[in-house]
Amino acid sequence: MAPARPLDADSDSDSDAGSEASVTDVQLGLSDGPIDSDDASNPLVSRIGGRPAWLPTKTLPPASVATCKHCNNTMELLVQIFAPLDGSAYDRVLFVWGCARGVCQRQAHGSIRAVRLLQHNARWAAKLEKQKARKEAAAARRRTQEAAAKAREEEEAARKKVNPFSAGAGAAGTGLGGMLFGAPAPAAAAPQETTVVADAEQDDSESESDEEESRLAEELAVKASLEATQRTADWAAAAAHYAPAQYLNTVPEPSSSARRAASAKLTPAAKAALKAGDGTVPNDDAGLKEWEGESYQRMMVSGVDEAFERFVARVGSEGRQVVRYELGGVPLPFCGSGIVYDKLWPQASRNATPVSRQAMAASDKNGRTYTPSAVPPCEACGGPRTFEVQLMPNLVNLLRPTSIAGAADEAVVLDSNASAEERRRREIESALGRKLPSQPDADGITRAKPQNEQQRLAEEAALRARTGLAWSTALVYTCEQDCCLPREAAAEGEAWREEWVGAQWEE
Incomplete structure (x- = not known):
């Protein structure tokens, strides 16, 4: 698990990278327009709303994973994220569904549910093995060269001990030994070190040149696999969904230093819009981002809690974000109250044992420390879960009740x-x-009507x-080991698991 971090609007993931870092480790997901029909069934394409695009597995997660635990109705897909892990041979997709009924959403759990779907990718596994072999060969060459350089150094040191005219007695090229024999030849490690660097650069260039080709090859292979896959009917094909589905693209989050620099450079258009207070949006890109940030600032009123102020200050740099992705990171609480907040940031007990200096640094002003171990472990492998993705308030704005297609009339x-x-x-x-x-009535008396x-x-x-989404943020925690334990009747190399979701609401 990632170490606990302080609840501070400026304590983002670039804090250890120096003040000059311009981005954090958080990826912000933004809507990028309706999905083309060619991409609608492509599981490699992340999306907002729409129907799920399954990996070409032989079995699908059952409809029960997308069923609200309170009203027993099938929920609508909120987001789908293609999120394979570095060095993993598995294709990996996250699905998050949510119930659109207000009476269900304010229940403790069960109105927002997430599923992690895995499938072994033999093509990618072969590529990883080739990459591993290249790295091991480069490491072996490096060890051989380092051993040879060390042997030369030891040989030179031994020679100097018996040679009174060696340049080791003074500066290179000086003294009698230097005049007679010249300075000893430097170790020939530099050309070989250059070879190692060149090998690494060649590997990088090969990776960059192959990336686009590999992506296209993967898409073609997945489409071919989908056409060849034989399985039972897709229950989600006839389910209600938000339409149209929208592309979900990511940009890195600006760092605290970049956010401070941006806030100090308001354009005339942004200043005019803020002064007018009429919600006018600037036309230029820079003015748009600054206007979004100041729009969030205007939400802050006297009496709001500290956690909400941090949330507003952090999110205001990119108000269009619908998700925040940082595997192993720390989520951003919407408010400093409620079941989820108390679970993940518990009150310090008076009788608690002394905590480390690092844990104290990770506490907020009220002594609350982020405690991811409070999240239930993975039901499959028993291992811990870690934070992965957070759904943001702007997603609620994009997914409106009027955009639900295929819902039964109520x-x-x-x-x-x-x-x-x-x-x-x-x-x-x-x-x-x-x-x-x-x-009360006009006479001031409250009567039961x-x-x-x-x-x-x-x-x-x-x-x-259906009343539309009402939550403010939802936090998704997934198995830290990304386990792929087989299920009964499941094909080898594929699995799905339901993960833990915690939601916060505006009180």
């Missing part, structure tokens, strides 16, 4: 005689997923209806 009957105020109240209750407290059966059923139907 009739909501409202009393036509209800006042506009009553209808508006029901709309708010539907959006929140809960009943609002009764309001009589309701007929039709009104009661209408309100229950409204609360059950």
